[in-house]
Amino acid sequence: MTHLLWARQRTLALVLIASLALPSSADTGTVWVFLKDKNGNDGRPIPWTVHADRELADLPVTQQYAAQLESYGSLRTRSRWLNAVSIELPDADAERLGDLPFVAAVSPVRATRRAVSPAHLPARKTAAPHQDYGPSFEQLNLLGVPLLHTSGLRGEGVRIAIMDTGFNWPDYRAFAHLNVIAARDFINDDEDVTDQRDQPVTGDEFALGQAGHGTRVLGLVAGNDPGQLIGVAPNAEYLLAKVEDLARELPIEEDRWIAGIEWADSMGAHVVNGSLGYTDWDDGTGYTYGDLDGRTALTSIAAQIAVERGLVVVVSAGNEGNKLWHYITAPADAPSVMTVGAVHVQSAMIASFSSRGPTSDGRIKPDVVAPGQFVYSVEGGRGLVPGSFGSQQYGRLNGTSAASPLVAGVAALMLQQDPTLTPHQVNDRLRSTATDLGPVGPDTVFGYGLVNATDAIGLQPEIPDQAKALRPFPNPAVGETPVVHFPFQLIVADQVELSVFDGAGNVVDEIAPQRWVEGTHTMAGQALAWRVPKELATGVYHYRLMSSVFDELGTIAIVRD
Template sequence: MIINKNITPIHPDPSTHLSNPSIRARMNHFFCYTILAGFVSLAPTLSSAAPPEHANERAQAVFSEDTLPENARSKRMGGEEFARGRILIMPRAGLPAQALANILKEHEGKPRKIGQSDLYIVDLPEYTEEGAIARLAHHPHLKFAELDQYLPPTLTPSDPYYPNAWHLPKISSPTAWDISQGKGITIAILDSGVDGKHADLSTRIVSGWNFYDNNSNTSDVYGHGTKVAGAAAAITNNSKGVAGVAGQAKIMPLRVTNASGWATWSGISKGLVWAADRGVRVANISFLGVTSSASARSAAQYMKDKGGLVVVSGGNTGKQENYTATTTMIPVAATDANDNRTSWSSYGNFIALAAPGVSIWSTTNGNGYGSVHGTSFSSPITAGVIALMMAANPTMKNTSIEKALYSTAKDLGTKGRDPYYGYGRVNAAAAVKAVATSTTSTTSTAETDESLATADTEAPTVSILTPLGGATVSDLVPVDIEATDNVEIVRTELWVNDTSVAIDTSAPFAFSWDSKGAPNGKAFLAVRAFDAAGNTATSPTVEVNVLNQTEELASDTTPPQISIINPVPGNVTGNVIITVNAADDSSAADISLAIYVDGKLVISGSGSTLSTHWNTRPRHVTAGTHTIQAVAKDAAGNTSSATVDITVIK
């Protein structure tokens, strides 16, 4: 996305001078007025407003070695760039913190937890990243390990035609605005920052964070983020410049790039978790190939579990891409004024939707305006539509919003979902109308966990694949499971001898069990699975034989060690997984554990790990500070405790 520098940088919104009180009428008048007021000679070019021939070659030239991040010390690897001195991992649910530290010790790795998620950034000695990944990527107690790759914004050459707001009536935004303009919804823009002084954005900006410099300065260092923000939510009907899709929505700038506009998987993951922990429900990421990162997918699922949706650009390579297809994000392709896929828009099975991406009139750094195009803008246009939908029905569950977005899209290309347009070109009016008249909501009168007004009554199916019944186990034991559902599984729990030792909320569901937390002899394992509608199922019990070395102590006066792994101090929202680890100089099997929230016992058990699920959505859980306490007691009666203060966001 590069601005056409020959364009006059100011273009007032004539609709504000019209007296008709209907926004739809004013904006429709504006679109006609814009063409009639001197742009008629350019109108015939609109239907072919795609980049010139060989444009994709010029776009790819932007990503030459001359434009790589100077401070990246990056290395070419399979056509990608990765950051030196760090990798990303996700341990299996239930893996004790000390066990994770031991796994990383041989690589001199030091883990840093990303917010309230289960993702970790691991700092390593530089130039050891590839060797560490080769060992860790297939480790039986890690879900994944990946390099922290750099990725470019989805840029295209400058548009040769004069800009106009054709895309807004194309997706029926004016009709949607009669119902919703996005008020009360915040859109997180994960990008190069946003020009917070721009006249068309300034009053919509809320506090964000700079994950590159680790400070609160979110000014735009590259120019891309301001253009993306304007496409999503530039102020509508204010006598200035342009209109965004969701003109009354708030914008949260999250800077995840360096000065050259390149982002990293770690920056994107941190940004998504940070926004989700603050209750943000819409996020936009306009970078190339975002779905290919396991870390980014996990962070997007974390936001989805918190009630949000993540929209990403489909890419501008002009060819079929094998980026990972996922339900954690909404990848968007670009269309032109005739509802044709642009020649430079990437395609493949990962594409979920399409939206206008040619000649998009948007805000630019330095209080300017200009013509931009690329899937970088198809994506925030879609994010803006989601904001309209969420504002039209604030109680509707995010997955219901997503389904309505897909079902109301204008089907293009092959009937049904296809690799070029996904479910079709987004239709703001139809999508907003569909949710505004719906009665589906996020909570029922009983306020039960994950309760939904839904017709889904089919329970999941779940079974333990390993260990096998009758197996002898010791130390850390990988527990592999198979869990399926007709709609979606949102949580699985591993129970050992009637104690919940671990909870996993992201697929592929898998556990690590510290068998030292169980006494030698028979142990009974079972897994519980929960779907989005609250239906539950429990696997057949698997009986194993625990055989760990034991050490007898003459006198035990040392209290057990205990720590709260999750949550960490900070903001939480929605469903919170509380995870506790304990150890003792005697046997961990003799430890009694208990978890309290604000002094009230929530769960108790025995062993080295304990985990529970706390739903903060019901009305009796107030917004503000809450204290989580974990207490451990060994066989000799020695006790210890740990506390964490967290802030519930409603």
């Protein structure tokens, strides 16, 4: 019944799309050609709108139709799920395709520019380092991920597909461990998803920085460079799909996104992350807010089909919150995808750029929020020695495209802990256990709230009887690069910050307020960690550890070798 329902919705979408004008402003364009039927296993044509069940959807587009269409132009993608072909051809020939007896409708392939990632806002104070996680501790701690790692959940046995601009993963030490099952470049039609020179479609990708965005996204979920960057699910299996072309004026094209998610399904993905969004287009053929109903945009239809086929689909809400558009972008409007907004990694305040809901038919979106402002990942460009796993370049980034992979990683940990969970059960747990940050109840800014990974998995931290700060250790701190741990207990989630002073009362270092989940944070690797600055000489220093319920003063001795 579910698949028949979506077949009817797809039929409605095709009728709506068929009424849109074809592109006319360029010499050539790319269009979707939707087919009336598809050959079944016995070779006989089956009307698509009546029998679009899973068995038929798994069959390829009828080859005879594709061969005829290829005489008009260059075929780009073939969608099994939509029973459609995208083809690049002269604009004058596009109208003729509708006269072919096997064609149901013809419409433009939608394309848009990537929204520029918001410029990052500097942290008010120094970020807290961590002996294992490094600066990435903040983003994982805000979600409650370190406790899951301590419990042995790091993504083993779960397959995650990342769909983005490309991936320079062989260049970074953070990916030396990475288990890449398969990679596919849907733009240049090969298996190399790193930046290359003289590509047939994208040209000089080094100059473009083609794979930078995708590499940074991958680092957030898959990175593993102790002391610098740990991703949410570093031990998962990965499928890497390159679906966005930065060389074109309108690079984000929905046919490649759809080809990517169908490929991910065929390769056995359990979780799909998509950090691309579609709204309005410069050529005037884009979607309107009224189209964000989960049944009109083709990427939204494909994302929903993927969920019904058993994939957890996590997508970014969009970076339109402080722009004229304001709302989420497709496919974030699909009913059963997990749509993720962005909060600041230290304060958990909503990022101004994070797109708002609701959908045009009144549903709550985003579903949840996660760190997406001032988060930490690899730099993303090609390393000095490509393919050496030697680069250690890191930086901060902003955008809901950074929040989405963190939640995709949490979903992978949930599936590692309980492989029987369905996508709808994963989504329900993420929503029902999220920490409500906005008005009471779900809203169109924070959704259901900040993802709480420990609660979503059912791994409850030990809740102490009272909130208090404990004595830091080691004290004295000896050596050239000592790390001092400041343990504490919280009975509810709270902001914790640290200030360190010299004997004259001057502030010599600070750690910005960070949101910590309730529980006992007393062990190395779980407590707040302060890396002693190299410029501090041997001596006695004073500290102040603060939350909303405790304000602890004390001293730390530093002894240099």
